[in-house]
Amino acid sequence: MIDLFAGCGGMTSGFAAAGGYRQAMAVEWDLHAAATYAANFGEDHIRWSDIAAVPDDAIPEVDVIVGGPPCQGFSNLGSKDVDDPRNSLWREYLRFVRRARPAVFVIENVDRFLASTEFALLQAETEGYELSYGILLAADFGVPQRRRRTIVIGSRIGRIPLPTPTHARERWHTVGDVLRGLPEQPLTTSLPGSVVEFFGRELPGPFKSPELHIGRNPTPMSLERYRHIPPGGGRFDLPVELLPRCWREKKTGTTDVMGRMRWDQPSLTIRTEFYKPEKGRYLHPQWEPGEDGHRVDRPITHLEAARLQSFPDDFEWCGSKISVARQIGNAVPPGLARAIAEHLKVYLAGAAAGAHGCRLCG
Ligand SMILES: C[S@@+](CC[C@H](N)C(=O)[O-])C[C@H]1O[C@@H](n2cnc3c(N)ncnc32)[C@H](O)[C@@H]1O
Known part of the structure; x- marks a missing residue:
């Protein structure tokens, strides 16, 4: 997998906990965040760099890309300027998708993302991928926090729905x-x-x-x-x-x-x-x-x-x-990321088994 805008690695932490994923590359330009990522998941595959400076030929082929392009351009608390250069970082994300051709990609963003012009453009530019999207509440997945986040799952192995909650309201952690x-x-x-x-x-x-x-x-x-x-x-x-x-x-x-x-x-x-x-x-x-x-x-x-x-x-x-x-504060809660990772694993295994004609081998 590749983790873009990896921060300290909240997303990767959840995928690592789910098991079955290997980190091939991560990109993060903040030195301290990249160092935290490196301390936990290794320095060998994280690039401390502006995503725009990663050349096409350095991008490996992978099964999964995850990442949360910075969201201040959409956030209620930040500016609402559609020309905010941070909004165009999703184009960088798509450059990685085109180059690495993952079976599945996951985008995490603030809840307002779904109402943005950028999201409409994103939908137009992910040809070959079927998208599922919606807002997930971290508390519904065992995280003791009411954090609402947009999750977009793009798949070229058949549409993958969003994961369903694992923790009903009466079982929320506190x-x-x-x-x-x-x-x-x-x-x-x-x-x-x-x-x-x-x-x-x-x-x-x-x-x-x-x-x-x-x-x-x-x-x-x-x-x-x-x-x-x-x-x-x-x-x-x-x-x-x-x-x-x-x-x-x-x-x-x-x-x-x-x-x-x-x-x-x-x-x-x-x-x-x-x-x-x-x-x-x-x-x-x-x-x-x-x-x-x-x-x-x-x-x-x-x-x-x-x-x-x-x-x-x-x-x-x-x-x-x-x-x-x-x-x-910037991280995807590892508990939520893990739920997403475990959910995707079922579909990735199904696709792998289907690829050589045997659904039992996944
Ligand atoms: C919302 S945080 C991502 C959190 C991460 N997904 C996690 O779970 O921990 C967005 C990150 O993007 C990084 N970032 C912003 N612009 C970048 C750029 N041009 N190149 C690389 N990283 C960038 C920021 O430093 C920030 O750490």
């Missing part, structure tokens, strides 16, 4: 399932000082997920704000005197900011700045009312975010605190 038992107060605010070399460069790492249980130093004002917010609550629970001016003037919308998680539900989407409570529902779920109530007044740590994204604790991370957070 924040409590992955955060309970972790120390409530992180002992440090920085990553260990270790340094590693990848691609001839020295950079911070590798860090095991438990080393990512790092806290912050909130101001007394921030702590006072966190104190007022119960599970499921957010900025609307703050007394007027604690509201920053921008929120005082903006009486509707951005309901999740300064939000607190609930123990018994999946989290909302973990984005790249989960360590800033003013950006989403990222406060630790432990909260009891009253002066003596047992509260954990802090945003989630990098370890907690990685677990909510379903990364295994033995995953290794490289880069600065900000970079590792970006890698975590």
Whole structure:
């Protein structure tokens, strides 16, 4: 398989866990993310490079291509400019598809992708492939997070439907399932000082997920704000005197900011700045009312975010605190990727068996 825009390798992690796939190539231009990928899956096949700089003759023939072209051009939170150069990166993705001729390709993107002009063009330019697409909810596949993502499956071995949910709502994994038992107060605010070399460069790492249980130093004002917010609550629970001016003037919308998680539900989407409570529902779920109530007044740590994204604790991370957070928030949850990988395996095996006339050999 080839993983394009591979990031830290969330997608590859799921495919590796499913078994039966061999990584032939990955492409990622961010040094820290590429190093994380290399630390976990090997430096031999990852190219730390702009995808546009990979020559055609370097692209191997493979069975599967996966990848998430960057989505800020489509995202509700980013610009909606259809001329955003990031939108045209899907053309690079298609160049790989044309060259590698995979049996199957998978595109992951934000939910708005399906409504974009680029998606319409993509449909017009994937001749020979039958497309299935829709929005999958990570929680439906055992990930303790309500992350909605567009998944497109292109196949030239017959149409492959999207995978069906493995976890009904009453079996969703929750924040409590992955955060309970972790120390409530992180002992440090920085990553260990270790340094590693990848691609001839020295950079911070590798860090095991438990080393990512790092806290912050909130101001007394921030702590006072966190104190007022119960599970499921957010900025609307703050007394007027604690509201920053921008929120005082903006009486509707951005309901999740300064939000607190609930123990018994999946989290909302973990984005790249989960360590800033003013950006989403990222406060630790432990909260009891009253002066003596047992509260954990802090945003989630990098370890907690990685677990909510379903990364295994033995995953290794490289880069600065900000970079590792970006890698975590950008990733396809390995649990969702694994479900997709296991689903595809059935069709790939069927096609392989069919190719020499025996469906039992797959
Ligand atoms: C949404 S993230 C992909 C996450 C990844 N699929 C995962 O599961 O971890 C998109 C990645 O594309 C990378 N990227 C953006 N433009 C690129 C380019 N021109 N060439 C190579 N990588 C690029 C970004 O650095 C980012 O890591």
